[in-house]
Amino acid sequence: MLEPGKIKAITIDLDDTLWPIWPVIERAEKALHDWLAAHAPMASALFANPAALREIRTEMGNSRPELKHDMSALRRESIRLALYRAGENPLLAQEAFEVFFAERQRVTLFDDALPALEFLSERFPVVALSNGNADLQRIGLSRFFRAAIHSREFGVGKPDPRIFHAAAGAVDVQPEHVLHIGDDATLDALGALNAGMQAAWLNRADQPWPHEQEPQVMLTELGELRGLLG
Template sequence: MNTPAPATLAPGRIRAITIDLDDTLWPIWPIIERAEATLGAWLAVHAPATAAQWGDPAALREVRNQMHLTRPDLAHDLSALRRESIRLVLQRAGDDPALAEPAFEVFFAERQRVELFDDALPALQWLAQRYPVVALSNGNADVHRVGLGEHFHAAFSAREFGVGKPDPRIFHAAADSAGVQPHEVLHIGDDAQLDVVGGLGAGMQVAWLNRAGHPWAHAPLQPHTTVTDLMALCRQLD
């Protein structure tokens, strides 16, 4: 198995930070599972025919996955994919498709109730005192609704920007928002392809947050550093 090379991070070049959200600052799947359960309970009250056929989170998730294939125009917009998958099952069950809007809002509100990794808040506080920090996510979390907005200089999502990681354009837009060049940015994220390969392709330094100790599978490319928690990265930057 290939493993990342020893750290070659150049802290002196860093003038801004971009950072992923889901599975970097908080674990995403417990949140999604809870939000899907909340949605199912709401449908049971407001759209019982839909709940009877599609109330199981796994069934609704399968529809959402199919929507990803049939609506490639929405591939960058997880909110729209979720909303339109709800609308589709409402229609199939004979319920009012207009319920898709309030149903999605129930899901979305629960999706914003995140439980941070223990290292996330102290690391964000440390980073924000030293650099402009820009959120860079393919997901649909809102840094203000999750209660972290004060630590961010700006936030970019694939839904709002129109393309997501690993497209270099969203990385470059984040750098522009901080008033720096891409090579002056350190991008931090957990996804080897989207964050590490994407950030390297955009000309940034990259810190791979590898909490689970996964092997590196993208040689000869290598992250500039690999850490198992965010405070370890802060210590490297200090």
């Protein structure tokens, strides 16, 4: 059972919690492809080949394991490798990545996201906790957050307890006084529980809970938080 009286801070996931991520990624990848088609057509052809793209990403994962938590660096270096293999200028990688990254920040919030952020931020310090590379300043949501902890900067990602503890520490609160909200049963909810936090699993698609240990609360939409924490 949720213990609202213990909650002194909120941590919240971003992708697929506040906005659907795959339409964003698909649009960003198309923008990248169009840019490469105009500036590096051979590399563009590589990215259009699923087998070649898979091989590039596999090689990046094997050769640069230190980047596994940094989605931005992995994307940029994959572009650089494709340019190199295509015999085109690897120095274009940064500019190409910026095209992708700018489009990646053009998100469409779920209808319940903005009211929930307004409600939560009026009552608690809120910390973004993400394995992705969303930029809250560019998206226009930074005013709701006291801090943001990303795996690319911290060096480890969810469900590692250390990143949850870092998020609690960012607002000087012990983990047991934090409620974490997120859509991923393992990375978010179970990760928060193992870090000593309370967990709210956002289950928009009515999926079965896959673990033995259960979160304190399961949500179908963020608006339910008002009744639980109001």
